[in-house]
Each structure stands twice: as structure tokens, then as C-alpha cells.
Amino acid sequence: MYRIFCESYKNFVNSFNEDNYRLKMAEPLELITDINKYEQEEKRQSDIYKKLCDLISFMEENIDKYPKLKAFLWTLSSRNIKKRKYNISNIEELEEQTKLINSFLKLAYWY
Numbered sequence: 001m002y003r004i005f006c007e008s009y010k011n012f013v014n015s016f017n018e019d020n021y022r023l024k025m026a027e028p029l030e031l032i033t034d035i036n037k038y039e040q041e042e043k044r045q046s047d048i049y050k051k052l053c054d055l056i057s058f059m060e061e062n063i064d065k066y067p068k069l070k071a072f073l074w075t076l077s078s079r080n081i082k083k084r085k086y087n088i089s090n091i092e093e094l095e096e097q098t099k100l101i102n103s104f105l106k107l108a109y110w111y
Contacts, residue, residue: 004105004110009032025100031081055098056073057084059072059101068105
């Protein structure tokens with residue numbers, strides 16, 4: 001599942017020719033694909049790290065709505081990517097990011 005996410009994220013990013021709203025909204029997801037970058041941003045307590053933490057918390061709270069997330073969250077936890085609530089993300093952003101991850105897990109960007 002983790003490999004599917006990583007490859008789907010790469011395909012998603014490569015499907016755009018220029019920066020746009022969807023790419024900007026998906027930026028925190030890059031930390032999931034690069035554990036070293038995740039650890040660096042965690043040490044820095046950067047905004048991108050905090051946004052990812054908010055997202056993981058939101059996904060965990062919405063497992064009933066998006067059941068595929070349960071196994072995915074387990075794979076993140078096994079890589080020491082954990083939830084924390086910083087409340088710096090808005091609900092619309094969190095919903096869009098969650099829908100995007102769900103579409104990755106449903107193979108929408110799997111080539």
C-alpha cells in the first residue's frame with residue numbers, strides 16, 4: 001500500500017506542467033514519500049510537517065468515511081509517521097487532501 005501511494009503521488013505530481021492549486025495542496029504528502037525529509041521537517045517543526053500531522057489526525061478521525069485509510073495509517077505508523085494536532089490546516093484543505101490520498105489508494109493515479 002505504501003508503494004502504491006508513493007508511485008501514485010509521483011504520477012500525480014508529474015501530471016501537471018506547472019504549479020497550481022492541486023499541487024500546492026498536496027505538498028505535505030511529499031513527506032510521506034521521503035522519510036528522511038519527513039524527519040528533517042519534524043526536527044525543524046516546519047509548517048509542512050505540522051500540516052501533515054493535522055492531516056494524519058483528520059484521516060484517523062474519518063476512517064468510517066474512508067475505510068481504505070485504516071491500513072494506510074497503519075503503514076504510516078510503522079514508519080514512525082505519527083499524528084499530532086497543530087490545527088494550522090483548514091478543514092477544506094484536509095478534506096481535499098484526504099480525498100486525494102483515498103484516490104491514490106483506489107489506484108486513480110496508478111499507471
